[in-house]
Amino acid sequence: MSNEDRISNWQLIKNGIFKENTIFRLVISLCPSIAVTNSVKNGFLLGVAVLFVQTMVNTTVAIFRKFIHPKIRIPIFMLIISGWVTVVDMVMAAYARAAYKEIGLYIQIIVAFASILARAEMFASKNRVCNAFFDGLGSGLGFLLALVLISFFRELLGRGSLWGFHIVQAKPMLIFILPAGGFLAVGLLMAFFNWIDMRFYGGKGAGGASGH
Amino acid sequence: MTAKDIFKITANLVVIYVVGGLLLAFVYAKTSPIIFLKNKQEKEEALQKMMPxxxxxxxxxxxxxxxxxxxxxxxxxxxxxxxxxxxxxxxxxxxxxxxxxxxxxxxxxxxxxxxxxxxxxxxxxxxxxxxxxxxxxxxxxxxxxxxxxxxxxxxxxxxxxxxxxxxxxxxxxxxxxxxxxxxxxxxxxxxxxxx
Incomplete structure (x- = not known):
């Protein structure tokens, strides 16, 4: 691998985490960001599952990209996604029982996550296998970090605990653990990142408008 | 849509189904006995816990x-x-x-x-x-x-x-x-x- 390639791979990962962060920048797949972030553990576990699915789907799509007929590319992507999600589901059910009990319900729903289809369509179907792999890694990591960050605030404020361990013996703001609090947490964090983007980098905020 | 397109789309779907099917069959064969065993084990443990x-x-x-x-x-x-x-x-x-x-x-x-x-x-x-x-x-x-x-x-x-x-x-x-x-x-x- 040449030096140039290495830099661009690193940039692809960084791009997925910051500039094109699924939740805070592209504002897609907000459903899981509210549904599973009521504890850090759930957020982290689902993030790891999504990271794996995203990377594998991107790689598979990139391998087959010249072979797939453009007319049926979306159904083919869906088949690839559901295949990998089923693999994760079965492997988790067999080897990670405790985690599967917590988030088993949400694993199958990964099939419908917009972020995975979006990366496959926007990036993997147009780029080399190696690049697609790192792009999947990057956007998966971005998603994972976003979920952990949201659930960090929600669990701390709503339950007074982190990863199930009590930090304070009280529930400072119970609303944050309820669905309504999910919207609040995502909104406030997004506003915060928008502010950083606009204040320090001269961007235009979330929603795909922040082209640097 | 030409005959070539129809042929290619069919080939696409066949390959994806076959490759995906084989992958899933392989994973299922590996994991399903473990899942079955662990389910049974967990149930027995839960019952034992009820009546130590x-x-x-x-x-x-x-x-x-x-x-x-x-x-x-x-x-x-x-x-x-x-x-x-x-x-x-x-x-x-x-x-x-x-x-x-x-x-x-x-x-x-x-x-x-x-x-x-x-x-x-x-x-x-x-x-x-x-x-x-x-x-x-x-x-x-x-x-x-x-x-x-x-x-x-x-x-x-x-x-x-x-x-x-x-x-x-x-x-x-x-x-x-x-x-x-x-x-x-x-x-x-x-x-x-x-x-």
Whole structure:
């Protein structure tokens, strides 16, 4: 691998985490960001599952990209996604029982996550296998970090605990653990990142408008 | 669309189905025996936890029953051939989910232990029914005392603050109905045996 390639791979990962962060920048797949972030553990576990699915789907799509007929590319992507999600589901059910009990319900729903289809369509179907792999890694990591960050605030404020361990013996703001609090947490964090983007980098905020 | 397109689309789908099918079949073959074994193990462990005194193979299924049209089972627990209690699985209609409950009673039909196998009650409020402090409140209660009250009480079951519906579901719809069923079912069996 040449030096140039290495830099661009690193940039692809960084791009997925910051500039094109699924939740805070592209504002897609907000459903899981509210549904599973009521504890850090759930957020982290689902993030790891999504990271794996995203990377594998991107790689598979990139391998087959010249072979797939453009007319049926979306159904083919869906088949690839559901295949990998089923693999994760079965492997988790067999080897990670405790985690599967917590988030088993949400694993199958990964099939419908917009972020995975979006990366496959926007990036993997147009780029080399190696690049697609790192792009999947990057956007998966971005998603994972976003979920952990949201659930960090929600669990701390709503339950007074982190990863199930009590930090304070009280529930400072119970609303944050309820669905309504999910919207609040995502909104406030997004506003915060928008502010950083606009204040320090001269961007235009979330929603795909922040082209640097 | 030309004949070439049709051919290519067909080939696309065939390849994806075959490759995907083989991959899934391979993973399924590897994982399904483990999943089956672990499910069985976990069930046995959950039952053993309900009745720690019972013999290793002393928990025997008595039959099925259908609370809220769902499949549930009930068991008898034996030690050295003597019956020391019963274990009942039941479902209760909670605030936002059906709560899957397992509880054990002694031969005097007082509750020994309860456990929540699955629930999806409101996080932070209703899901406190799964915590030990609430489950402990059931110890030693009989049919007449399986009742929810909103103030501190040793005699009855004190509701979880802010989650009266969930508490009531576990206590009255779940454990009490399960216990009523168990007593009835055991009487039926006795009559059958006498005949």
């Amino acid at each position: 005194n019972a013999d290793k193979k002393g928990i025997i299924k008595l039959g099925d029953w259908y609370p809220h049209d769902k499949d549930a089972e009930y068991f008898v627990a034996k030690k050295d051939g003597k019956i020391i209690g019963y274990i009942v699985q039941t479902f209760a209609k909670g605030y936002s989910s059906y709560i899957n409950i397992l509880f054990s009673v002694g031969t005097d039909f007082r509750v020994k232990k309860i456990d929540i196998l699955h629930s999806a009650e409101t996080p932070g409020l209703g899901d406190e029914i799964t915590l030990p402090y609430f489950k402990k409140r059931f110890r030693g209660k009989d049919l007449a005392h399986l009742k929810v009250v909103k103030k501190p009480s040793k005699e009855y079951i004190e509701a979880v603050t802010g989650a009266t519906i969930s508490s009531r579901a576990v206590t009255e719809d779940g454990v009490r109905k399960g216990l009523e069923f168990l007593i009835k079912a055991l009487k039926k069996r006795e009559v059958k045996h006498e005949q």
